[in-house]
Amino acid sequence: MNRKExxxxxxxxxxNEFLKTGNAENLAKYLTSNSNLPGPRGNLELAEVxxxxxxDNGRGESEKLWDLCMRLTQFSPVEAPVNNPKxxxxxxGARGVGVLGSSSTFFQxxxxxxxxxxxxxxxxxxxxxxxAIQSMIEKQPQETLKELxxxxxxxxxxVMRAVAAGVAEPALLKDKQTAKSAHELHKKIFAxxxxxxxxxxxxxxxxxxxxxxxxxxVCAIPGEGFEYMRQxxxxxxxxxxxxxxxxxxxxxxxxxxxxxxxxxxKLLK
Numbered sequence: 493m494n495r496k497e498x499x500x501x502x503x504x505x506x507x508n509e510f511l512k513t514g515n516a517e518n519l520a521k522y523l524t525s526n527s528n529l530p531g532p533r534g535n536l537e538l539a540e541v542x543x544x545x546x547x548d549n550g551r552g553e554s555e556k557l558w559d560l561c562m563r564l565t566q567f568s569p570v571e572a573p574v575n576n577p578k579x580x581x582x583x584x585g586a587r588g589v590g591v592l593g594s595s596s597t598f599f600q601x602x603x604x605x606x607x608x609x610x611x612x613x614x615x616x617x618x619x620x621x622x623x624a625i626q627s628m629i630e631k632q633p634q635e636t637l638k639e640l641x642x643x644x645x646x647x648x649x650x651v652m653r654a655v656a657a658g659v660a661e662p663a664l665l666k667d668k669q670t671a672k673s674a675h676e677l678h679k680k681i682f683a684x685x686x687x688x689x690x691x692x693x694x695x696x697x698x699x700x701x702x703x704x705x706x707x708x709x710v711c712a713i714p715g716e717g718f719e720y721m722r723q724x725x726x727x728x729x730x731x732x733x734x735x736x737x738x739x740x741x742x743x744x745x746x747x748x749x750x751x752x753x754x755x756x757x758k759l760l761k
Contacts, residue, residue, distance in 0.1 A: 495537070496537060496541060499526075499537065499538050499541040500541050500544070500545065502522060503519070503522070503538075503541055503542055503545045504545055504548075506518055506519040506522055507519060507545050507546070507549055507557075508549075510556075510560060511549070511553050511556055511557075514556075516560055516563065516564075519560075520564070520581055523538070523542065523580055523581055523584055524577035524578060524580060524581065525577070526538050527577045527579075527580035529575055529576060529577045529579060529580055530575040530576065530577070531575070534579075534580055534583060534616055535580070538584075539580070539583055539584050539587050539620070540587070542584045542587060542588065543584075543587040543588055543590065543591045543627065544591075546560075546561065546587075546588040546591055546592060547591040547592075550591065550592050550595070554592060554595065554597060554598070557588065557592060558589075558592050558598055558601075560585075560588070561584075561585045561586075561588030561589050561592060562585065562589070562605065563585070564581045564582060564584055564585025564588070565582050565585035565586055565589065565605065565609060566585075567579070567581055567582050569612065569613050569614055572614075573614070574613075574614050574615065574616065579614055579616055579617065580616075582609075582612075582614070582616075582617050582620070583616055583617060583619075583620040584620075586605075586606065586609055586617065586620035586621055586623075586624050587620055587623060587624055587627070589602050589605050589606060589624055590602065590606070590623065590624025590625065590626070590627035590628055591624075591627050593605075593606070593624070593627070593628050594627060594628050594630070594631030594632055595631075599628075599632065599635065602624075602628065603628075603636075603639055606621050606624050606625065606654070607643060607651055607654075609621050610643075610650055610651045610653070610654035611648075611650045611651055612650075618650065618653070618654060618657075619657075621654045621658070622654055622657035622658045623658075624658075625640070625654065625655070625657075625658030625659070626658055626661045626664060629658070629659065629661075629664050629670065630664060633664070633667065633669070633670050633673075634669075634673075637659070637670065637673040637674070637677070640655050640658070640659070640677060641677065641680070643655050644677065644680045644681055644684060645684075646684060646687075646688075647690075647692065649692065649694035649695050649697065649698045650694050650697060650698070652681045652684065652698055653694075653697055653698040653701040653702075655677055655681065656677070656678060656681055656698070656701050656702055656705040656706075657701050657705055659673070659674035659677055659678075659705070659709070660674070660704070660705035660706075660708040660709060661708070662708060662711070662712070665708065665709065665711075665712035665713075666712070668712075668713070671709065671712035671713045672713060672716075674709050674712070675709050675713055675716060675717065675720070678702075678705070678706060678709055679720065681698075681702070682702070682724065682732065685698070685699075685702075685729070685731055685732065686727055686729050686732060695731070699731055699734065699735060702735045703734070703735050703738035703739065704738070704739065704742065706721070706735065706736075706739045707739035707740075707742040707744055707745050708744070710739070710745060711744045711745060711748060711749075714748075714749055714752065718749070718752045718756060721736055721739070721740075721756050722756060722759060724736050725756070725759045725760060733760065736756070736760065737760060740753050740756060740757055740760075
């Protein structure tokens with residue numbers, strides 16, 4: 493039995509225990525003790541298996557599992573600060589919200605929960621939100637992408653960062669309609685950055701996210717993507733120019749589109 497299979501066996505047993513008793517103490521203890529926190533990298537494999545187990549059991553016990561995942565997300569930054577094992581519970585809870593949110597029963601509630609968590613002060617929690625968005629796009633692409641348009645609001649920089657990171661998943665962007673929608677969402681976000689009157693600290697976090705997410709989208713639809721990058725250069729906005737430069741450094745563009753990268757770089761000089 494490999495490590496992933498071991499995780500699934502343990503999490504399935506512990507989840508079944510919770511479903512029978514309503515007590516999640518042993519499940520939470522297993523997640524925290526195997527979280528790899530404190531440390532530089534949380535146990536993403538374990539979180540993925542947790543999401544799989546929630547999805548597998550969600551067909552018959554969705555209400556109970558929804559309550560479980562919501563309970564896990566309730567640990568505040570004070571109770572579960574960055575790098576604390578309890579933060580992993582929030583991470584797993586958000587991942588579970590994402591897989592359950594792909595059903596119509598929890599769709600709107602999941603988006604509401606994830607939008608709130610997108611502004612969380614903990615970077616791992618924000619990453620979990622992006623992954624949860626990807627789970628929802630995978631199962632309900634058009635509906636989820638349409639709803640994400642409403643997340644693009646003035647001053648809601650961390651929420652916009654969740655949108656950009658959430659749609660920047662190569663596997664999802666193999667679908668051309670999804671790729672075009674991801675491109676349109678990025679365009680709306682960039683328009684907000686250009687029009688920003690105040691340079692709040694959260695914009696830096698969004699900027700860093702856009703510094704890689706745009707290249708993922710451009711790689712999926714290079715014709716429209718590189719044309720848009722050239723338009724971004726024309727803004728002569730310092731933040732936008734930094735984002736373009738960062739994306740042009742990414743190997744996914746350099747290896748696949750060397751001529752387009754070179755011509756776009758010339759515009760930056």
